[in-house]
Amino acid sequence: GKMDNKGVELSVQASLVRTRDFEWIVGGNIAHYDDKITSLGGEERIINGNWITEVGKSPYQFYGYQVVGVFSTQAEAEAANLMADNGNYFRGGDMHYVDQNGDHRIDSKDCVALGSAAPDFFGGFYTQLKYKGLALSAEFSYSKGNQAYNGVRRSLESLSTFGNQSAAVVNRWSLEGQQTNIPRAQWNDPMGNNDFSDRWIEDASFLRMKNVTFSYSFDKKFLNFFRSGTLYVTGENLLTATKYLGLDPEFSYSYSDAMQGFDYAKMMQPKSIKFGVNLNF
Numbered sequence: 001g002k003m004d005n006k007g008v009e010l011s012v013q014a015s016l017v018r019t020r021d022f023e024w025i026v027g028g029n030i031a032h033y034d035d036k037i038t039s040l041g042g043e044e045r046i047i048n049g050n051w052i053t054e055v056g057k058s059p060y061q062f063y064g065y066q067v068v069g070v071f072s073t074q075a076e077a078e079a080a081n082l083m084a085d086n087g088n089y090f091r092g093g094d095m096h097y098v099d100q101n102g103d104h105r106i107d108s109k110d111c112v113a114l115g116s117a118a119p120d121f122f123g124g125f126y127t128q129l130k131y132k133g134l135a136l137s138a139e140f141s142y143s144k145g146n147q148a149y150n151g152v153r154r155s156l157e158s159l160s161t162f163g164n165q166s167a168a169v170v171n172r173w174s175l176e177g178q179q180t181n182i183p184r185a186q187w188n189d190p191m192g193n194n195d196f197s198d199r200w201i202e203d204a205s206f207l208r209m210k211n212v213t214f215s216y217s218f219d220k221k222f223l224n225f226f227r228s229g230t231l232y233v234t235g236e237n238l239l240t241a242t243k244y245l246g247l248d249p250e251f252s253y254s255y256s257d258a259m260q261g262f263d264y265a266k267m268m269q270p271k272s273i274k275f276g277v278n279l280n281f
Contacts, residue, residue: 001040003059007033009123021132028125035059035118050149050196051258052113060258062114062149064196065106066098070173070183082106084191093173093184095193106192114198117261120145124210133219138212143250148204149196150246151264157182160189204261206242206249211235229279236272 013027035058040046045054052063071077074092082090082097083105090096090106100110121144128137156166159182172182183193215232242249248268 001046001053002038004036004038005033006036007031011123023128023130025128025130026126028123030121030123032121033118047111048258052111054113057113058116058118060260061116062147062196062198062201062261063111064114064198064201065095065110066100066112066114067197067199068096068098070094070180071096072173072179073177086190086192088191090191092176093178094191095183095195095197095199097195097197114201115147117146117148117204119143119205122146133217135215135217136213139210140207141210141250142205142207144205146204146261147201148244148246148249148251148261148263150200150202150244151262152246154194154200158189158194159183159185160187160194202244202246204242204244204246204249204263206240206244208237208241208250209235209239210237212238225281227280229277232276232278234274234276236274237269238271238273 009029009031011027011029013025015023015025017024037053037055037057037059040053040055043055045052047063050063051060053059053061071080071090071092071094077089077091077094077096080090080096080099081104082099084090085105085107097106097110098112099106100112103109122142124139124141126137126139128135153166153168155163157169159165159169159172169182169185171180173180173184181199186193211234213232213234215230217228217230218226219228240249246263247265250269251263251266
């Protein structure tokens with residue numbers, strides 16, 4: 001296949017205030033990439049399990065069912081009149097998937113592209129304040145518009161085996177008329193309530209403080225012993241703002257482009273605080 005890559009990146013740095021004793025520096029960058037498939041060697045699209053690559057669109061989009069919600073009542077389910085792959089009709093408490101082709105069967109013909117791991121834009125910014133020997137600096141990274149498949153949540157909310165489940169499943173459908181987004185519990189999931197769908201696709205946009213450092217440097221004799229030195233404390237990954245429900249929105253499960261947005265519980269980036277001393281005799 002052939003791909004057309006377009007992108008733009010902008011970066012800026014400025015010293016906002018500068019006096020003999022004080023300086024404030026800020027800077028940052030923002031990037032946007034637009035990858036489009038121009039040809040797939042005669043094919044219009046390639047489907048591989050849970051992702052799809054189509055001519056004219058960005059590669060490796062998630063591919064599965066669109067969810068309307070959970071059927072709250074039996075009457076609601078009967079009105080939709082949808083049949084699962086196993087020949088049974090969806091009932092109250094089952095997932096209500098969008099019947100894309102209107103044939104009243106929920107099957108592979110109803111799968112659609114559900115977004116991709118590629119962000120709309122991403123980048124970072126930093127700031128540094130210096131006053132005499134004191135310095136405070138912070139560095140942030142961000143990503144906006146990237147989707148992630150939360151495979152961890154899918155296994156912890158499946159309600160189809162005897163395995164441990166997350167606390168979220170307390171809200172599963174169990175009463176006629178109940179409004180919830182978690183379907184009924186069924187051994188082995190015969191209705192496909194946990195099939196690959198946008199129920200598991202989440203917005204993984206984030207803003208993260210990568211590090212913050214406070215330091216003190218001296219270059220005059222100290223205790224008549226040290227000529228100069230620096231004392232510092234650094235915090236890494238202390239703050240992350242995200243709506244993503246997984247452990248960490250900034251994950252890369254494998255080096256394969258196709259797997260970028262698949263979250264199967266890779267180790268999260270640790271929070272850490274470090275103290276350091278750098279002395280010159």
